[in-house]
Amino acid sequence: MKKGLSPLMSTILLLLFAGTLGGAVMTWGSTMKAEEQETTAGCENVLLKEIEIDGKSVCLASDEMNFVVQNIGKRDISKLTITLIGEKDINKYNYDEIIPVGDILRNSVQTDIGAIKKVIFVPGVKEGLCAEKSLEVEQIASC
Structure with a gap:
């Protein structure tokens, strides 16, 4: 068997x-x-857009970087981390004021890192930063 x-x-x-x-x-x-x-909880309705003025959204004037961004999401942005990557160094700045939905932020930051190669804007909400919603700008012109 x-x-x-x-x-x-x-x-x-x-x-x-x-x-x-x-x-x-x-x-x-x-x-x-x-x-x-x-x-990503809290970040699904966050969206940041660069706004061009005279063809520039980010520009460098001697030791100052100027930028214009708009909150085009459906939720207020409660913080903004700005990272500058330059020839000499990397600088990070925190903007802790609320950017309401639809508002445009025009601001500048002091920098001494040489020619800027890239700027990264990371929006944040109360729950934390929304790295997956970051805005990167690589074309930095002179102001």
Whole structure:
């Protein structure tokens, strides 16, 4: 007499194994999605846009960088982190005043890092910074 599994039993075992494996993958995937949503809570309605004046949204005048940005999202921006990457160094500035929906912010920051290669604006809300909503500007002209 043969001591092997019948084709019916092996099919049932294969289906059970596949179902268990599929359930484990789906549970893992939903956990990953939930964690991803937690990191962006509060940021889904945040959007920052550069505003050009005379063809420039960001410009450098000797040791001062001027910029114009607008909150075009559906939520007030409660903080703004500005990172300047220059030839000599990297400077970071924090703007802690609220930028209401639709408002335009025109401001300047002092800098001594040489020619600026890139400016990164990271908006924030009460819950924290929204790095995934950052605005990067690489074309910095003279004012």
